[in-house]
Amino acid sequence: DQQVKQNSPSLSVQEGRISILNCDYTNSMFDYFLWYKKYPAEGPTFLISISSIKDKNEDGRFTVFLNKSAKHLSLHIVPSQPGDSAVYFCAASARGGGADGLTFGKGTHLIIQP
Amino acid sequence: DVKVTQSSRYLVKRTGEKVFLECVQDMDHENMFWYRQDPGLGLRLIYFSYDVKMKEKGDIPEGYSVSREKKERFSLILESASTNQTSMYLCASSPRDRDSDTQYFGPGTRLTVL
Numbered sequence: 001d002q003q004v005k006q007n008s009p010s011l012s013v014q015e016g017r018i019s020i021l022n023c024d025y026t027n028s029m030f031d032y033f034l035w036y037k038k039y040p041a042e043g044p045t046f047l048i049s050i051s052s053i054k055d056k057n058e059d060g061r062f063t064v065f066l067n068k069s070a071k072h073l074s075l076h077i078v079p080s081q082p083g084d085s086a087v088y089f090c091a092a093s094a095r096g097g098g099a100d101g102l103t104f105g106k107g108t109h110l111i112i113q114p
Numbered sequence: 115d116v117k118v119t120q121s122s123r124y125l126v127k128r129t130g131e132k133v134f135l136e137c138v139q140d141m142d143h144e145n146m147f148w149y150r151q152d153p154g155l156g157l158r159l160i161y162f163s164y165d166v167k168m169k170e171k172g173d174i175p176e177g178y179s180v181s182r183e184k185k186e187r188f189s190l191i192l193e194s195a196s197t198n199q200t201s202m203y204l205c206a207s208s209p210r211d212r213d214s215d216t217q218y219f220g221p222g223t224r225l226t227v228l
Contacts, residue, residue, distance in 0.1 A: 006156075034215070034216060041123075041222070041224065043118070043204050043206075043219035044204070046217070046218065049215075051213075089156060091157075095215050101149070101162050102159070102215065102217060104149075104156040104158075106155060106156040107156050
């Protein structure tokens with residue numbers, strides 16, 4: 001049973017516009033959420049995270065929104081740039097000092113078109 | 115900067131061989147993890163460790179074992195490699211931190227089992 005779902009395998013956005021990547025989760029014990037970016041043949045790079053005590057976290061062009069009642073989070077990238085083309089993974093944890101592994105979604109391939 | 119290194123970027127082995135994948139982190143992190151990434155499946159947790167000589171099974175431990183003799187080093191062992199273990203293997207580490215579950219990834223090892 002998939003506990004973290006990214007229902008869009010791919011997303012195409014024009015350069016300069018907003019990219020919105022979505023993620024849903026089913027486990028109500030999850031209270032910490034992260035977004036990672038991954039280029040082919042490289043390891044995932046941490047982008048941004050949010051704790052369940054917040055509903056928004058912003059870092060430069062990246063903003064993550066959390067809707068706990070809907071068990072939904074989204075990543076907004078504004079403005080989108082060609083270097084943003086990559087696979088984006090949503091991840092979640094039920095925190096206990098970080099000792100447990102993260103549960104990942106299957107990823108969304110973001111393509112930024114010039 | 116956190117640095118996680120993996121012993122090989124690309125590896126080709128034969129069915130039945132014993133395979134060692136090595137991971138080293140230089141940030142004195144307590145927690146270390148091994149994942150595999152397969153197309154359409156995202157990242158799946160194989161094993162993790164929250165202290166030296168400690169290990170815990172993740173979601174897909176079958177066919178794998180691990181060793182953590184030193185804090186900075188976490189090894190993944192394929193006792194008898196099989197073709198269904200052809201995958202991208204990713205090592206990660208994280209500090210023991212109640213306020214964050216962020217994990218930092220190495221560049222990955224692309225393993226092909228023939």
